[in-house]
Amino acid sequence: MNFRRFGISLIAPLLGVVISVAVTSVILVAINANVGDVFSSMIRYGTSPRAMTLILNLATTYFLSALAVAIGFKMNLFNIGVNGQYVLGAVAAGAVAGALTLPKIPSVIITILVAMVVGAAWAGIAAWLKVARGVSEVISTIMLNFIAIAIISYVIVRTSVGHETSLNVRGTKEIAESGMLRGLALLDEGTKIYGFFFISIFIGIAYWFILNRTRFGYDLRATGHSASAARTSGIDARRMTVVTMLLSGAIAGLVGLPYLLGEAASYNLNFPTDWGFTGIAIALLGRNNPVGIAVGALLWAFLDVASGQLILEGIPREITTIMQGLIVIVVVISYEIVRRRQLTTEQTRVAKALEAQGVSA
Amino acid sequence: MNIMRQQRLLGIFGVAIAILSITRTFTHNPDLTSAVTVSQALGFAVPIGLAGLAGIWSERAGVVNIGLEGMMILGTFGAGWAGYQWGAWAGLLAGIVMGAFGGLLLAIASVTFGVDQIIAGTAVNLLATGLTKFLAILLFTDVVGGGQAQSPPIKGTLPSFTIEAISSPLIALHAKDIFIVSDVAGVVAGLFFHLSILTVITVALFVFTAWLLWKTRFGLRLRSAGENPWAADSLGVNVNRYKYMAVTFSGLLAGLGGAYLAIAATIYRNGQTAGRGFIGLATMIFGNWRPGGTGAGAIMFGYIDTLRLIDSDNKNVRGLILLGALVLFVIAAAMIRTSRRATGIGFLLLGGVMIGGFMAASNFPPEVAQVAPYITTLLVLATASQNLRPPAADGVPFRKGEGH
Numbered sequence: 001m002n003f004r005r006f007g008i009s010l011i012a013p014l015l016g017v018v019i020s021v022a023v024t025s026v027i028l029v030a031i032n033a034n035v036g037d038v039f040s041s042m043i044r045y046g047t048s049p050r051a052m053t054l055i056l057n058l059a060t061t062y063f064l065s066a067l068a069v070a071i072g073f074k075m076n077l078f079n080i081g082v083n084g085q086y087v088l089g090a091v092a093a094g095a096v097a098g099a100l101t102l103p104k105i106p107s108v109i110i111t112i113l114v115a116m117v118v119g120a121a122w123a124g125i126a127a128w129l130k131v132a133r134g135v136s137e138v139i140s141t142i143m144l145n146f147i148a149i150a151i152i153s154y155v156i157v158r159t160s161v162g163h164e165t166s167l168n169v170r171g172t173k174e175i176a177e178s179g180m181l182r183g184l185a186l187l188d189e190g191t192k193i194y195g196f197f198f199i200s201i202f203i204g205i206a207y208w209f210i211l212n213r214t215r216f217g218y219d220l221r222a223t224g225h226s227a228s229a230a231r232t233s234g235i236d237a238r239r240m241t242v243v244t245m246l247l248s249g250a251i252a253g254l255v256g257l258p259y260l261l262g263e264a265a266s267y268n269l270n271f272p273t274d275w276g277f278t279g280i281a282i283a284l285l286g287r288n289n290p291v292g293i294a295v296g297a298l299l300w301a302f303l304d305v306a307s308g309q310l311i312l313e314g315i316p317r318e319i320t321t322i323m324q325g326l327i328v329i330v331v332v333i334s335y336e337i338v339r340r341r342q343l344t345t346e347q348t349r350v351a352k353a354l355e356a357q358g359v360s361a
Numbered sequence: 362m363n364i365m366r367q368q369r370l371l372g373i374f375g376v377a378i379a380i381l382s383i384t385r386t387f388t389h390n391p392d393l394t395s396a397v398t399v400s401q402a403l404g405f406a407v408p409i410g411l412a413g414l415a416g417i418w419s420e421r422a423g424v425v426n427i428g429l430e431g432m433m434i435l436g437t438f439g440a441g442w443a444g445y446q447w448g449a450w451a452g453l454l455a456g457i458v459m460g461a462f463g464g465l466l467l468a469i470a471s472v473t474f475g476v477d478q479i480i481a482g483t484a485v486n487l488l489a490t491g492l493t494k495f496l497a498i499l500l501f502t503d504v505v506g507g508g509q510a511q512s513p514p515i516k517g518t519l520p521s522f523t524i525e526a527i528s529s530p531l532i533a534l535h536a537k538d539i540f541i542v543s544d545v546a547g548v549v550a551g552l553f554f555h556l557s558i559l560t561v562i563t564v565a566l567f568v569f570t571a572w573l574l575w576k577t578r579f580g581l582r583l584r585s586a587g588e589n590p591w592a593a594d595s596l597g598v599n600v601n602r603y604k605y606m607a608v609t610f611s612g613l614l615a616g617l618g619g620a621y622l623a624i625a626a627t628i629y630r631n632g633q634t635a636g637r638g639f640i641g642l643a644t645m646i647f648g649n650w651r652p653g654g655t656g657a658g659a660i661m662f663g664y665i666d667t668l669r670l671i672d673s674d675n676k677n678v679r680g681l682i683l684l685g686a687l688v689l690f691v692i693a694a695a696m697i698r699t700s701r702r703a704t705g706i707g708f709l710l711l712g713g714v715m716i717g718g719f720m721a722a723s724n725f726p727p728e729v730a731q732v733a734p735y736i737t738t739l740l741v742l743a744t745a746s747q748n749l750r751p752p753a754a755d756g757v758p759f760r761k762g763e764g765h
Contacts, residue, residue, distance in 0.1 A: 031499060078479055080427075135742040138427070138479055139646060142639050143735040154728040280483050316498035321491025329466075329484045333474045340475070 009292075012338060013285060016331035017299075020323045027322070033315055041313060046306035049188035056187075058301035060197045060258045063294055065279025067207050068252035070288035072137075074211065075224040075244050081141025082252040082276030084148030085122045087267075089115035090256025091152050091172060094267035095161050097260075098173030107179040112199075112257065119253020120246045122148065127245035131238045137245070149273060156269060163266075171268025181261040194262030196254075203251065204290040220244060252276070281328045287335070300324060380687045382544040388680040394544040396532050398667055399551020404625065406663030407563045408433070408634075411618030412641020413648065413655040414563075414570055415611040419464075420650060421574060422607030423587035424471055425756040427482030430638030431489030432463035432612045436619025438493040441512030441629020442500060448516045453559075453620045460616010461609050463489055468608040472601050475758045494631055501629075512629035519624060524553040559621050564656075566614070571652040583607055587752035590759040600759055615641070643738040649749050662734040669730035678725040681733065686715035704744050 025035045045051050065082055072079040079085075093115035100107045126144060129135035156162035162170040181195030211217035223230040223240050231237050255275055260267060282300055286292030303324055307317035385393045392398055412429050419426035439459035444452025463485055470481035494510070501507030506514055531550035535543045574580035583603045585593035590600045615638060622637070623629045640662060648654025668677040689712035696705030718725075742749070 080479075080483075129739070129743055133743040134746050135739075138425075139642070139742065140739060142427075143643060143739050146636060146639070146735045147732045150728045150732045154726055158726055277483065277487065280480075281487060284480060316495050318491055318495035318498060322488065322495055325484060325488030325491050328487060329470060329481075332476045332480055332484065333470060336474050336476050 009287065012331050012334035013292075013296075013327075015334045016285070016327040019330045020326035023326055024319060024323050027319065028315070031315070033313065038310065038313055038315060041309055042306040045309040046302050050191050051305050053186075053188045053191040053193055054305045055298065055301045056197055057194045057258065057262060058304055059294070059297040060194055060200045061255060061275055062278055062282050062297035062300050063200050063204065064251060064258070065255045065275050066282035066286060066293045066297060067203065067279075067290070068248050068255065069276075069279045069283040070286070070293060071207065071211075071220075071251065072244060072248045073224075073283055073288050075220050075240065076227075077241065077244055077248070078138045079123065079126075079141060079245065079248045079252070080138055080276070080280070081123060081126055081144050082248075082255065082279050083273060084141070084145035084276075085119040085249045085252035086255035086276060087152055087271070087273050088122050088148050089119035089253030090260050090271065091155060091161075091267045092118040093253075093257060094172035094175065094260055097175045097179045098266065100179055101176065102178070104178050108181055108261070111179065111261065112254065115253040115257055116250040117253070119251070120249040123245045123249025123252065124242075127242045130245070131241055145276070152267075153269070156267070165266050165268050167268060167270070169268045169270055171266040171271075174266045175261070179261070180265060183262055192262070194258045196258035196262060200254075200258070203254070204294065207251075208290045216243070252279075255279070281324065284328060285331055299327075376691055378541065378544055378548070380684060380691070381548075382541045383687060384680055384684045385544060386540060387683060388676060390676045390680050391535070391538070391543075391547075392671065392677060393668070393680050393684075394547040395535060396528060396547055396550035396554045398664075398671065399548050400554045400556070401671065402660065402664040402667040403551065403560050404555075404557060404663070405666045406659040407557070407560055408618040408622050408637050409640050409644055409662050410563055410567070410656055410659030411614050411621070412638050413644035413659055414567060414652065415614035415618070416642050416645035417570065417574075417648075417650060417652060417655060418614065419467075419608050419611035420645065420755050421584050421587045421752055422604045423590060423752055423754045423757065423759065424467070424604055424608050424611075425478045425482065426467065426608070426611055426642070427479050428463060428467045428485030428489075428638075429482075429611075429615045429641055430634060430636065431482075431486035432460045432467075432615035433619035433622070433634045433638045433641075434486075434489045434493055435459035435463045435612075436616030437623040437629050437633045438496065438619075439616065440620035440623035441515065442496075444515030444624060444629075445504070445507070445513040446516075449519050449624050452515055452624055453519070453617070456616045456620025456623065457613050458616070460619060461613040463616065464609040464612015465605075467612065468605045471758070472604045472608070475760060478756055478758070497629070497631060510631040512623075515624055515627045515629075518627065519558050521555050521557040522553075523555055528553045557625075559624075567652045567656050574652075584752065586759070587754055590754055590757075594759075594761060601761065604759070640734055643734060646749070646751075647738055647741050650751055661737075665730055665733045669727050672727065672730075675724035678727060678730045679719060679723070681730055682715050682719045682725060685733070686712040686719065689715070708744075 021039075028035045028038055046055065065086070068082050068085070069079055093111045096114045097107065097111040100110065102110070122144060123141075126137045126140040129140045130137050156170050156172070161172060163173050165171040165174060183192040183195040183197065185192045187193065211221065219230065219235045219240055222233070223235055223237055227237055230240075256267070256271065259271075264271065278300065282293055282296040285296035285299070286294070303320040307320035310317045310319065381394050385391065412433060415429055415432070416426055436456035436459055439455035439457070440452035442452075443455030466488070467481055467485050470476045470484065471478045497511070498509050501512050502509050504513050528550045531546040532554075535547035535550060537543055574584060582593065582598045583606070585598060586600045586603045586607070594600050618637070618641070619634060622633055626633065644658040644662060645655050647658035648656070665681060668681055672678060689708045693705045693708035693712065696702070696708065
């Protein structure tokens with residue numbers, strides 16, 4: 001491990017947090033709130049066992065979403081379509097799981113597979129458009145997101161897949177207890193850590209392993225660094241695009257499952273539909289590294305959960321959304337500055353070395 | 362404008378009217394070409410068109426603008442905040458300023474700091490959503506008529522005109538149900554029926570953009586920043602300054618589009634833009650990064666939106682399906698003639714399937730119309746990519762003194 005590089009990669013996120021806390025403090029002062037009280041109450045609540053459980057659960061969702069985005073980023077593919085992929089995956093998984101009457105393990109495995117296949121298929125459309133027709137995946141996935149939302153509202157409102165659920169909104173048929181993964185109450189007696197929390201740790205390890213320890217991962221990173229160099233060395237870039245997009249979609253398909261199987265039991269019309277964008281932000285914070293993403297997901301989830309406490313202080317909880325936006329902007333800007341600085345240092349170093357050897361530039 | 366282009370435009374207009382007329386006759390649905398529909402479609406086209414025009418400004422200078430949605434959101438908020446206090450015109454102004462601020466933010470991140478443009482745009486969207494929700498709670502909750510997620514009603518509206526002398530006789534003619542004649546009457550009447558001043562301003566902005574970007578030295582320089590910034594730089598163009606101006610003006614236009622939405626609804630609401638910034642982006646692509654095509658795309662998407670929303674007896678969406686199939690047939694014929702046979706036959710088949718659906722079912726869910734703009738964009742991208750020509754350096758970061 002190169003400690004210098006490690007240190008540099010920490011500067012940006014720390015800067016992001018510091019600046020966003022500073023700006024938030026200014027806003028809080030401007031609206032006559034007690035800055036110290038606000039942050040201490042967020043931290044006090046955020047470290048209670050119940051809140052920590054909620055944070056882990058939400059972070060699980062964010063982690064998966066960010067991984068799906070990150071695997072594309074590694075290859076310079078922008079999968080903006082995680083939203084569409086996960087809502088379709090979750091609806092299909094919810095409908096299938098609701099119809100199953102199997103023991104827990106086969107039922108959950110089938111549910112997971114359905115979600116992954118549907119997510120991958122939806123991403124596959126964008127992959128095909130890119131490879132066969134040269135359509136930018138940024139635009140096609142944005143369009144596919146809107147189409148997915150419309151499909152879901154159609155399926156749930158107008159077909160027999162949708163039922164009146166106990167919450168008085170239409171949704172897929174509720175999944176039987178045997179099909180759920182409610183998880184374990186490890187930290188807090190009343191709240192369980194989703195079963196998917198543990199599965200997502202495994203997925204994170206698999207992501208790291210595939211990217212860093214397999215031929216495929218090497219090809220993927222090589223294509224991301226330089227598509228032309230990769231092509232010259234015999235990597236089929238089109239195939240890589242398709243496979244990466246399908247993998248990204250398959251992981252994206254899982255994003256809705258922690259909540260679906262851990263709590264909701266039914267995909268209804270109130271199911272959140274914007275976790276994909278959160279994933280983009282967190283993948284950027286974590287620099288596509290699974291550990292970095294995990295930290296970013298926890299930070300994001302902490303802000304989301306702890307913000308619920310702000311209402312008691314008489315402050316809109318959306319202040320944390322502003323914090324999140326600021327963190328992202330500051331972090332991407334500082335990463336870019338650091339990258340440029342490194343590039344110049346590197347160039348100077350090489351130039352000096354050449355000079356020392358008597359080679360003139 | 363040269364004569365060939367004029368003839369082509371007239372030809373397209375004629376075919377469009379003929380298709381509309383055939384569809385209206387077949388579906389017995391006068392709504393398809395009524396003055397009310399056309400007038401509303403123009404209204405719906407305004408925010409989409411402004412977002413598309415905003416996209417043109419930014420991308421012509423080489424900055425991909427995914428942040429249009431966020432800038433529109435800022436525009437809706439500005440209009441709500443200033444509008445409930447000082448009236449619609451003040452709201453419009455505040456919306457413009459807020460939108461331009463969003464554009465400036467994108468310019469700072471992507472031009473000065475060289476952050477990837479798509480990432481910067483996504484960040485603008487996140488920040489705009491958070492900021493407006495936060496400010497809405499802070500500024501609207503305790504005001505009479507306001508709420509946590511909406512502003513108090515905006516005072517007054519923008520003026521709109523109806524020229525009775527033209528519209529009334531034409532509306533009467535439309536009611537007579539004469540093939541082609543009634544449809545032309547309906548469409549023309551729609552142009553003089555509740556025409557908002559902002560529709561006029563929008564059309565003027567389109568003409569202004571077409572002139573400024575394609576006929577002036579300023580425009581040439583701005584576009585050169587999007588085509589080949591290195592060459593432009595070597596000729597002494599201050600590329601980054603042009604990018605700044607373009608992206609900020611892009612935000613201004615998107616903000617204007619957002620402000621229009623809020624003022625038309627006489628209120629600001631969270632989530633009011635409902636993805637129109639992204640539809641604007643789609644419209645820009647549909648229009649091949651040019652004002653004329655983008656304007657036409659906006660009117661088309663606005664028309665589809667209108668038919669979906671005024672669909673009282675579930676007939677309009679079915680009409681749209683027939684309409685779409687006929688359009689596909691015309692395009693297919695043109696393609697087969699110009700020896701793009703495979704795509705042409707594909708379109709023919711798709712049109713056939715739609716006709717089949719039209720015959721088989723008596724009504725369709727509104728979701729079909731809801732996805733039409735997105736599917737159209739995907740179809741255009743997938744089949745016409747060799748005719749589409751985005752700016753060559755669109756999305757490529759430019760650093761002075763660095764090669765590429």
